[in-house]
Amino acid sequence: MLRVAVPNKGSLSEAASAMLAEAGYRQRRDTRELVMLDPDNDIEFFFLRPRDIAVYVGQGTLDVGITGRDLLLDAEVEAEELLPLGFAASTFRFAGPVGDFASVEQLEGRRLATSYDGLLRGYLAERGINATVIRLDGAVESSVRLGVADAIADVVETGNTLRAAGMEIFGEPILRSESVLIGRKGERNAAAEVLVRRLQGVLVARQYVMMDYDIRKELVEQAAQLTPGLESPTVSPLRDSDWVAVRSMVPKRQTNRIMDELYDLGARAILVSSIHACRI
């Protein structure tokens, strides 16, 4: 039986459960449930704090789990990314009071507050910057105003929290994070491979659409360059032998641009449909 860790609350929780449900797994009905068995898929789901998920997977107590890349790196455990999942995107950045800092080098000898001390210490050490790291549990933005730190390193999504606290970001992003499926370092598990393939299917179904169109035979090569598909587009004969029907997957975000270009090329009856599920 595969043992899978799922975030129980916070920014990752809802989207993680939605993705697993889309991949055909049973999900809990009550947010107070801590463990849930999915006998049809021979999986047991454990609902845990995302920060702890890296620890359980790193120790091999649980086989795989969903957490954030930043939380995985912060935990400094024997776990690795198996698949990026595309939700809960954020950056991890330095910020200080407006006008105080222009570059990371200015952090030398200063005090930095963060909830991600493992991640931050690693970053500072790599760059040879000596700063005092103060580990706080949350609401890190308040630490500077309250005199505990000179600057912070924190998760930034919209930047609204920073602005409200009178702070601004400086330096390059320390990390770009998103939700990830993680497994124990160097360990391959056949049951986990099925989960990975199913989640990949969900990602593709979310990111691609199916496009169908008719085009004159002599233009099919040009059209195929606009819609190369994942492997190669399907080309089928039509009753009118001067024309063919083409079917190809295209990235959802490019749908309208590709339709415009196909139309200009001479394609007609261009139809777009969503992909409900797939295995690549």
Ligand SMILES: Nc1ncnc2c1ncn2[C@@H]1O[C@H](COP(=O)(O)OP(=O)(O)OP(=O)(O)O)[C@@H](O)[C@H]1O
């Ligand atoms: N706006 C955001 N705030 C916090 N975390 C975010 C945000 N956007 C994405 N994330 C990601 O979510 C993960 C944090 O998960 P966590 O469960 O701690 O969320 P949280 O919303 O901060 O929960 P809590 O209310 O317990 O602080 C990290 O990987 C982080 O990068």
Ligand SMILES: O=P(O)(O)OC[C@H]1O[C@H](OP(=O)(O)OP(=O)(O)O)[C@H](O)[C@@H]1O
């Ligand atoms: O850039 P934004 O869109 O404003 O989001 C980032 C903020 O959200 C998170 O805080 P959270 O709500 O998790 O509170 P916490 O600091 O107590 O964890 C994070 O720590 C930042 O403070």
Ligand SMILES: [Mg+2]
């Ligand atoms: Mg938080």
